[in-house]
Amino acid sequence: MTDMKKATASAADINKLAQIWANLPGWGSLAAVNHSTIGLRFMVTGMVFFLIGGVLAMLIRTQLALPEQSILSADVYGQLFSMHGSVMMFLFAIPVLEGLAIYLIPKMTGSRDLLFPRLSALGYYCYLFGGIIIMFSLVLGIAPASGWFMYTPLSSSEFSPGPGSDFWLLGITFVEISAMAAGIELTVSILCSRAKGMTLSRMPLFCWYILVMALMIVFGFPPLILASILLELERAAGMPFFTVAAGGDPLLWQHLFWLFGHPEVYIIFLPAAGIVSTLIPVFSGRPIVGYRWVVIGIILTGFISFGLWVHHMFTVGIPQLAQAFFSVASMLVAVPTAIQVFAWLATLWYGKVVFRLPMLWICGFLLIFVCGGLTGVMLALVPFNWQVHDTHFVVAHMHYVLVGGMFFPLIAGLYYWLPLVSGRMPSEKIGRWGFWLTFTGFNLTFLLMHLTGLLGMPRRVYTYEAGLGWDWLNLLSSVGSFIMAIGVAMVLLDLLLHFWFGKRASANPWQADTLEWALDMPPAQYNFASLPLVTSRQPLWHDPTLPQRIATGEGGMANSASGRRENWGTSAVSARVERTLHLPGNSWWPLYSALALAVVCISLLCRWYPLALLAAAGALVLLLCWSWDNGANLQPTASPGDAELALPLESQSTDGPGRWGMVVTLLANGALFMALLFGWFYLWTAAPQWSAPADGPLPVSLLLLCGVLASVAVWQFNRLSVQLAAGQDSHLQRQLWLCVLTGSAHFILLLSLFIMAPLAYTSSAHDAVIMVILLYLLGHAGLAVILTMLQALRVARSYVSKQRPYEPQVVKPFWFYYLSVYWLSIGLFFILPLGWGPLL
Amino acid sequence: MSWRRWCKPGHPAQLVLGLSLWGIWFIAMYAGLSVVCQFVAPAPQDGAANWLSYALFGLTLIVLALLLLLARRGWRYSQSVQQDSRPQRFIAYVSTVLYLMAALATLAGALPVLVLPPCI
Numbered sequence: 001m002t003d004m005k006k007a008t009a010s011a012a013d014i015n016k017l018a019q020i021w022a023n024l025p026g027w028g029s030l031a032a033v034n035h036s037t038i039g040l041r042f043m044v045t046g047m048v049f050f051l052i053g054g055v056l057a058m059l060i061r062t063q064l065a066l067p068e069q070s071i072l073s074a075d076v077y078g079q080l081f082s083m084h085g086s087v088m089m090f091l092f093a094i095p096v097l098e099g100l101a102i103y104l105i106p107k108m109t110g111s112r113d114l115l116f117p118r119l120s121a122l123g124y125y126c127y128l129f130g131g132i133i134i135m136f137s138l139v140l141g142i143a144p145a146s147g148w149f150m151y152t153p154l155s156s157s158e159f160s161p162g163p164g165s166d167f168w169l170l171g172i173t174f175v176e177i178s179a180m181a182a183g184i185e186l187t188v189s190i191l192c193s194r195a196k197g198m199t200l201s202r203m204p205l206f207c208w209y210i211l212v213m214a215l216m217i218v219f220g221f222p223p224l225i226l227a228s229i230l231l232e233l234e235r236a237a238g239m240p241f242f243t244v245a246a247g248g249d250p251l252l253w254q255h256l257f258w259l260f261g262h263p264e265v266y267i268i269f270l271p272a273a274g275i276v277s278t279l280i281p282v283f284s285g286r287p288i289v290g291y292r293w294v295v296i297g298i299i300l301t302g303f304i305s306f307g308l309w310v311h312h313m314f315t316v317g318i319p320q321l322a323q324a325f326f327s328v329a330s331m332l333v334a335v336p337t338a339i340q341v342f343a344w345l346a347t348l349w350y351g352k353v354v355f356r357l358p359m360l361w362i363c364g365f366l367l368i369f370v371c372g373g374l375t376g377v378m379l380a381l382v383p384f385n386w387q388v389h390d391t392h393f394v395v396a397h398m399h400y401v402l403v404g405g406m407f408f409p410l411i412a413g414l415y416y417w418l419p420l421v422s423g424r425m426p427s428e429k430i431g432r433w434g435f436w437l438t439f440t441g442f443n444l445t446f447l448l449m450h451l452t453g454l455l456g457m458p459r460r461v462y463t464y465e466a467g468l469g470w471d472w473l474n475l476l477s478s479v480g481s482f483i484m485a486i487g488v489a490m491v492l493l494d495l496l497l498h499f500w501f502g503k504r505a506s507a508n509p510w511q512a513d514t515l516e517w518a519l520d521m522p523p524a525q526y527n528f529a530s531l532p533l534v535t536s537r538q539p540l541w542h543d544p545t546l547p548q549r550i551a552t553g554e555g556g557m558a559n560s561a562s563g564r565r566e567n568w569g570t571s572a573v574s575a576r577v578e579r580t581l582h583l584p585g586n587s588w589w590p591l592y593s594a595l596a597l598a599v600v601c602i603s604l605l606c607r608w609y610p611l612a613l614l615a616a617a618g619a620l621v622l623l624l625c626w627s628w629d630n631g632a633n634l635q636p637t638a639s640p641g642d643a644e645l646a647l648p649l650e651s652q653s654t655d656g657p658g659r660w661g662m663v664v665t666l667l668a669n670g671a672l673f674m675a676l677l678f679g680w681f682y683l684w685t686a687a688p689q690w691s692a693p694a695d696g697p698l699p700v701s702l703l704l705l706c707g708v709l710a711s712v713a714v715w716q717f718n719r720l721s722v723q724l725a726a727g728q729d730s731h732l733q734r735q736l737w738l739c740v741l742t743g744s745a746h747f748i749l750l751l752s753l754f755i756m757a758p759l760a761y762t763s764s765a766h767d768a769v770i771m772v773i774l775l776y777l778l779g780h781a782g783l784a785v786i787l788t789m790l791q792a793l794r795v796a797r798s799y800v801s802k803q804r805p806y807e808p809q810v811v812k813p814f815w816f817y818y819l820s821v822y823w824l825s826i827g828l829f830f831i832l833p834l835g836w837g838p839l840l
Numbered sequence: 841m842s843w844r845r846w847c848k849p850g851h852p853a854q855l856v857l858g859l860s861l862w863g864i865w866f867i868a869m870y871a872g873l874s875v876v877c878q879f880v881a882p883a884p885q886d887g888a889a890n891w892l893s894y895a896l897f898g899l900t901l902i903v904l905a906l907l908l909l910l911a912r913r914g915w916r917y918s919q920s921v922q923q924d925s926r927p928q929r930f931i932a933y934v935s936t937v938l939y940l941m942a943a944l945a946t947l948a949g950a951l952p953v954l955v956l957p958p959c960i
Contacts, residue, residue: 200852201930292930296937303859304945307866319959322873324952329866332945573852573927681871685878 013553014529016560021112021525024586031586033117034525035102038124040421042099045128046092047492052135053087056080058485061445065478067466077462078145079164083138085148089264090172091131093406097271098123098182100413101210105186107420107516107523108204110195110532112567113583115657116185118590118630123181125594130174133601137167144168147460149257150231152242152250157235163605169232170601176221176228177597183217184664186210191572192657195515196556198534198575204514205288208295209274212302213267218664219306220263222672227256230679230772236607239761239768241679247765249687251316252679258309259675266305268402270298272409273340276362279416280344282512283359284351287538290343297343300336308333314385323382330380337373341366356510357431361412364439368404372397375450390460393453396446403442411435411491418495419509423521424502430494437487444480448473507547513538518547530555531568534575568647569656579656580647589626596622628790631799631807651804654725658810666817673821676776677828680769692766696830697757703826706753709746710781713739714819717788721808729795729802736792743785750778773829780818787811849917850928854935858907858942865903865946869896877959884960892958900950904943911939 023032032038059080063072072080102120106113114120137143144164146155155165190211194203231253233239240246242253281288288294310318310326344366353359375397379385388394418426452473457464464470508517517540519527530553536542549555556577557566569579596619603612631651650656683690716739720732754774759767791808794800800807846853873896882890918932 199927199930201927292934293937296934296941299855299859299934299938300941303856303863306863319873319877321952321956321958321960322870324956325870325873325949328949328952329945332948335941573931681875685874 010553013558013560016563017526017529018524020560020563020565020585023525028586030591031121031588033121033584033586033590035106035114035117035120036523036525036527038117038120039099039101039103041124042095042102042127045124045131046096046099049087049091049131049135050096051492053084053092054485054488056084056087058481060084061478061481063462064464064474066475067464067468067471069463072462074462075145076141078460079138079141079143081460082144082147082164082168083134086134086144086168086172088402089148089268090175091127091134093268093402094179094264095127095175096410097213097268097406098179098186100275100410100417101186101213101271102182103421104417104516105189105207105210106193107519107527108207108514109190109193109198110515110528110534111189111193112527112531113565114185114189115193115567115581115583116181116188116661118584118587118626119181119185121587121590122594123178123185125591126181126597127175127178129594129598130171130178130601133174133598133605134167134171137164137171142167149261150253151257152231152253155231155253156242156250166232166235166605169228169235170604173225173228173232174597174601176225179217179221180225180668183214183221184661184668186214187218187664188657188660190214192569192660193567193581194570194575195532195534196568196570196575196577198570200573202534202537202575204537205277205291205294205298206271206274206514208298209270209277212298213270213274216263216267216270216302216305218668219671220260220267222260222668223256223675223678224260226672226675226679227253227260230256232604233768233772236604237762239771240763240765241683241768243765244688246763247683247687247690248768249683249690249765251313251686252682254313254316255309255682256675256679258312259306259678262309262312263305265401266301269405270301272365272406272413273298275409275413275416276344276365277340278514279358279362279412280347281351282416282510283354283356283362284347285354285511286347286351287513288343289346289350290339291537293339294343297336297339300339301333304329304333304336308380311380311385314382315389320382327380327382331377334373334377341370357426357428357435358412358416358510360432360435361408361415364435365404365408365412368400368408368442372400372402372404376401388453390458391453392449392457392459395459396449396453399442399446399449403446411438414495416510417516418498419505420516420519420521420523422499422502423505424498425505425509426494426498426502430490430497434487434490434494437490438484439487441480441482441484441487445477445484446480448477448480452477508540513541515539518550520551526565528555529553530558569650577647579653580649581657582649584630587626587629589622589629593619593622593626624786624790628794631794651806654805654809656806658806659813662810662813666813669817670821673776673824676769676773677824680773680829683765683769687765690765692833696834697759697767697770698753698830700826700830700834702749702753703830706746706749707822707826709742709749710819710822713742713746713784714815716742717808717812717815721805721812724800724802724805724808727802727805729805732800733792733795736788736795740785740788740792743781743788747778747781747785750774750781754778770829773825777818777822777825780821784811784815784818787814849914849932849935850921852931854910854914855931855938858910858935858939861903861907862942862945865899866949868899869949872896872899873958881959882957884957887957888953888955890958893953896953896958897950900946900953903946907939907943907946911936911943914939 021034023029023034023037059072063069063077102114142162142164144150144167146160146165150165150168153159190207230241234241234243240248242248242250244250277288277294307329308326310322311330314323379394379397415426415431452470455469457470505521515532518532529551532539532546532550532555539546556568560566565583565585567581567583568577569581570577596615599615600612600619603615650658716735720735720739724732757774759771761768761771788811791800791811794807845851876892882892914932914936918929918936921929921932
């Protein structure tokens with residue numbers, strides 16, 4: 001540690017660190033943004049939703065235990081199974097794993113917090129409010145009843161006239177803001193703020209898993225967000241994207257949903273597999289076998305999982321070559337999974353395995369998940385898929401994959417990291433009872449369900465006739481589900497009771513190798529008293545004195561003299577220290593913004609459109625105020641603690657996490673645009689009654705003129721930001737206002753074209769899509785102008801200058817993105833169709 | 841950030857380039873098949889021996905060749921890079937295997953083209 005500050009963390013330093021990183025007291029804790037607090041809130045809330053989803057499952061199994069029962073009506077049963085799936089997938093599985101990642105990633109990467117902590121807080125509140133809104137529909141007895149994948153036309157207003165579908169569409173979209181926030185934040189944090197020396201090749205495998213999961217969220221969620229917006233527009237405004245008679249196609253929903261839905265399975269599986277890859281080496285007492293191959297497996301899974309979505313749609317009438325194509329891809333995804341499974345088995349084989357409580361759950365996982373994976377390969381075969389489509393076999397397969405692949409590793413992980421959170425050990429006895437009851441109950445429920453499905457019982461029927469051969473299987477499945485419920489209750493009881501009765505944990509109780517175990521138990525809000533230097537993949541095995549040296553201030557940034565929440569910004573591959581980051585502290589902006597968005601959501605549900613518009617404007621203003629508050633300020637720019645390293649602040653550089661965050665956000669935005677493009681071409685080629693006017697809806701010459709204006713604005717912005725990066729800021733404000741002027745001219749012309757366009761958006765799917773793309777472009781153009789205007793105002797207050805050239809470098813990718821999608825849209829939505837008339 | 845840096849075998853972009861090429865091939869195959877079948881479908885009696893199947897398999901061979909070339913380049917780089925450049929060596933090795941896996945996925949995905957008629 002030659003180039004690191006060697007100071008001693010005095011009690012005064014520690015006190016100051018604690019003061020800087022503390023949450024506000026009392027109600028002020030609602031303004032907390034620290035990753036430990038937010039991560040735990042995600043997990044606790046997720047567990048509450050899990051209990052609700054579990055109760056719904058028990059009601060379903062009670063109804064199905066015997067034939068011809070009428071405990072639940074068909075309608076209530078429909079609401080229950082729809083809500084069970086939705087709650088478990090959207091309100092439990094993803095958020096709880098996000099929470100775990102939010103809690104652990106900075107601790108594992110040797111960092112003090114995630115890089116956009118206020119975004120984490122916004123994500124949490126969107127999740128909480130969205131979840132409450134969705135659950136409220138159940139309380140009112142008007143919950144969605146079209147299943148958790150909401151197929152059209154069943155979920156369309158014709159067959160679901162009540163507000164149930166609206167609750168799902170608006171609530172889930174609201175919750176997805178949270179997933180997107182976590183996806184962006186985790187990606188940038190893993191890439192830009194690891195401990196010094198923690199190169200990509202030394203990164204803990206859990207971080208690799210979370211990195212790929214986060215990127216999958218970034219690319220995988222936008223298709224569902226788009227689909228939800230389109231369906232809600234159809235239901236609320238009559239825009240017929242999924243109505244055959246008006247040129248739409250209900251199958252478009254299935255494509256968009258499963259474009260999200262299949263990667264979603266892996267979004268859930270990957271973090272859980274990350275837990276497995278973390279725990280198996282620890283309990284085997286040796287590094288994982290084939291680290292590089294596991295990384296290969298993770299990346300492969302991330303990509304291939306996007307090429308399987310059609311296997312959910314084998315029965316809808318797809319050409320046989322396309323079916324074979326997706327069938328092969330579906331089987332291929334077993335390859336990276338198998339790589340990981342063999343790496344785990346090899347590690348167990350070569351290690352000296354200690355069967356502590358978390359390992360029981362890992363063994364359960366291995367057994368159940370491999371079985372679920374094998375039935376997955378069976379389902380990838382088209383003829384077999386046709387036979388068991390929409391039967392209980394699929395339900396059994398899904399639960400083997402999701403409960404085996406996610407729930408078992410999650411519980412293993414909770415037991416493993418519990419001492420870190422509480423400083424206490426769980427009860428081995430209650431834990432083992434909990435495991436065996438859950439394991440037995442699960443297999444009794446779902447192993448038999450495979451048979452029920454093979455005997456022909458369809459999923460989602462609320463009752464069945466006696467004598468079809470399903471009676472005893474269903475009864476045993478229901479008995480099994482109650483055994484499982486008792487097991488889960490024991491686990492939760494153990495988790496709860498250990499806070500009071502658990503034995504005090506010794507330091508690093510599992511003899512683990514990763515950095516989080518170098519912390520106090522429970523850890524301080526700032527995690528590390530000084531930032532560690534990492535020289536191997538197993539830092540604690542390699543250097544057992546590391547925790548002591550971190551605590552005594554031998555790492556970096558031990559001195560907190562700047563009085564700000566400081567962290568190192570490091571390079572993505574080599575983890576070289578490049579800059580000092582000042583992370584934002586406690587703030588009310590996330591809560592206020594989420595509340596405004598909740599008002600938008602509720603007003604849309606109630607069809608109070610003026611209020612929705614007002615609340616949306618309010619949310620925009622709040623978010624812009626937040627961005628103003630978050631930007632660079634005029635406080636001292638040098639970081640006294642690291643003066644010897646002469647590290648620049650983010651605002652003094654031209655690259656940094658904020659810019660990375662913008663780029664990752666634009667990747668998500670691009671995925672949404674591509675999904676819209678997919679929808680456009682899909683309707684064109686596949687919708688049975690698609691029709692497009694011979695002449696385009698807008699004059700191409702004016703669209704081109706509009707594009708020229710946008711190009712000029714981008715050129716202006718690019719020129720000023722390049723000059724600024726080169727250290728020239730003369731006439732900067734004037735140049736920014738000039739860019740605002742050009743951008744505004746573009747926006748006004750586009751708005752005029754939109755207002756004048758003769759779009760029959762309620763009777764033609766073609767015109768409805770054109771309307772959506774125009775609104776998309778208008779929204780982006782308007783935002784680009786507003787962001788540029790804010791930059792001009794910040795120049796006036798010296799927040800942006802040649803000393804602080806950073807912010808325009810963050811806005812620049814947005815302008816370039818907008819220009820790209822503008823020209824692509826003009827080409828593909830307005831010019832290309834002029835040439836396809838003869839083909840139709 | 842120049843494009844030349846991105847193209848070097850030790851750059852992290854290589855970790856996703858091979859599978860991105862596979863993704864583009866995948867979209868081109870599926871979308872191309874759908875569009876062509878809609879407007880100029882080959883005659884069903886031709887079976888798998890028709891111009892569309894040949895075109896799709898031709899595209900596959902081009903992508904396959906590109907992926908194998910990239911794998912060869914990555915492998916050579918991973919062998920030549922110095923021991924102390926561990927992150928670059930790691931990236932080169934992992935991306936080489938990913939190129940090979942992408943090539944395997946491309947070939948496996950295209951095999952049905954040789955035996956099944958495209959638009960039925």
